[in-house]
Amino acid sequence: MYTMKQACEATGLSYETLKYYCKQGLVPNVKRDAANRRCFDDRDIRWIRDLVCLRNCGMGIDDMKRYIALCMQGLESIPERQEILAGHRAKLVERIEELQGYVAYIDHKDELYRDILAGKRPYVSNLIDCSNQG
Amino acid sequence: MYTMKQACEATGLSYETLKYYCKQGLVPNVKRDAANRRCFDDRDIRWIRDLVCLRNCGMGIDDMKRYIALCMQGLESIPERQEILAGHRAKLVERIEELQGYVAYIDHKDELYRDILAGKRPYVSNLIDCSNQG
DNA sequence: CGCTTGACCGGGAGCGGCTCCCGGTTTTTA
DNA sequence: TAAAAACCGGGAGCCGCTCCCGGTCAAGCG
Numbered sequence: 001m002y003t004m005k006q007a008c009e010a011t012g013l014s015y016e017t018l019k020y021y022c023k024q025g026l027v028p029n030v031k032r033d034a035a036n037r038r039c040f041d042d043r044d045i046r047w048i049r050d051l052v053c054l055r056n057c058g059m060g061i062d063d064m065k066r067y068i069a070l071c072m073q074g075l076e077s078i079p080e081r082q083e084i085l086a087g088h089r090a091k092l093v094e095r096i097e098e099l100q101g102y103v104a105y106i107d108h109k110d111e112l113y114r115d116i117l118a119g120k121r122p123y124v125s126n127l128i129d130c131s132n133q134g
Numbered sequence: 135m136y137t138m139k140q141a142c143e144a145t146g147l148s149y150e151t152l153k154y155y156c157k158q159g160l161v162p163n164v165k166r167d168a169a170n171r172r173c174f175d176d177r178d179i180r181w182i183r184d185l186v187c188l189r190n191c192g193m194g195i196d197d198m199k200r201y202i203a204l205c206m207q208g209l210e211s212i213p214e215r216q217e218i219l220a221g222h223r224a225k226l227v228e229r230i231e232e233l234q235g236y237v238a239y240i241d242h243k244d245e246l247y248r249d250i251l252a253g254k255r256p257y258v259s260n261l262i263d264c265s266n267q268g
Numbered sequence: 269c270g271c272t273t274g275a276c277c278g279g280g281a282g283c284g285g286c287t288c289c290c291g292g293t294t295t296t297t298a
Numbered sequence: 299t300a301a302a303a304a305c306c307g308g309g310a311g312c313c314g315c316t317c318c319c320g321g322t323c324a325a326g327c328g
Contacts, residue, residue: 020315
């Protein structure tokens with residue numbers, strides 16, 4: 001049995017976040033002790049760790065609820081689950097490419113700044129001196 | 135001269151977002167016509183495009199304000215600007231790596247599901263059947 | 269035995285960066 | 299000339315937390 005604190009340590013969630021997930025009904029049937037404090041068992045901990053995986057995949061709370069419902073239907077819902085995950089995968093890949101573009105932008109900007117400091121380029125005051133906005 | 139709508143088209147921002155940036159004081163000294171509607175000139179458009187670059191680099195509104203202030207100080211603030219951008223670059227790279235990990239996780243999960251459907255693995259009901267949870 | 273400390277409770281407010289909605293004004297179009 | 303579109307300022311709502319509140323209970327200490 002785990003207290004809130006132990007469950008946080010075991011799952012990597014903050015106290016507030018775990019409480020929030022409980023409030024949202026993402027962790028069903030949590031037992032309580034005589035003092036109304038939550039008692040998590042190993043199954044709950046595994047469940048919460050799964051929630052963290054879903055969140056990491058980019059799922060929002062409502063999507064997580066839907067996914068959980070699918071999982072509880074059993075094996076037949078696997079294809080649908082695969083579809084959902086594939087959708088999130090695509091979004092992740094898209095986002096990665098976007099971020100890589102921004103890294104490239106910063107690198108370009110840094111080069112520009114270096115050239116200006118080295119006197120190889122005139123300094124044109126224009127906020128961040130974007131010459132590659134296009 | 136650009137109306138709000140034209141400025142949105144020219145910068146890729148939504149009407150609401152551009153209005154929000156104006157409200158936040160990120161677009162200084164915007165002119166108004168007789169009917170109190172904003173009139174953007176080319177310089178404003180370039181400025182707004184710069185704001186979009188900063189946002190894409192991962193900056194929050196307050197950081198953008200600070201960065202803008204630095205830019206207005208002129209050439210001498212370039213090293214400080216480079217530092218700030220380097221910090222955001224590092225964050226971007228970190229985030230990219232994180233997201234790549236989640237993609238790998240989904241791929242692993244998909245393989246698991248495929249094995250289950252192919253009968254190569256037993257189906258163990260455990261939310262998303264994580265067997266790779268650290 | 270009391271007392272402090274600390275974990276915990278439910279409920280609610282705050283956050284950032286938008287996004288949506290409101291009622292009202294002006295401008296453009298048919 | 300009337301309807302549609304763009305715009306205005308101000309304010310509420312969104313999401314996924316995070317922080318704060320006043321109160322309860324339990325363990326550890328002297």
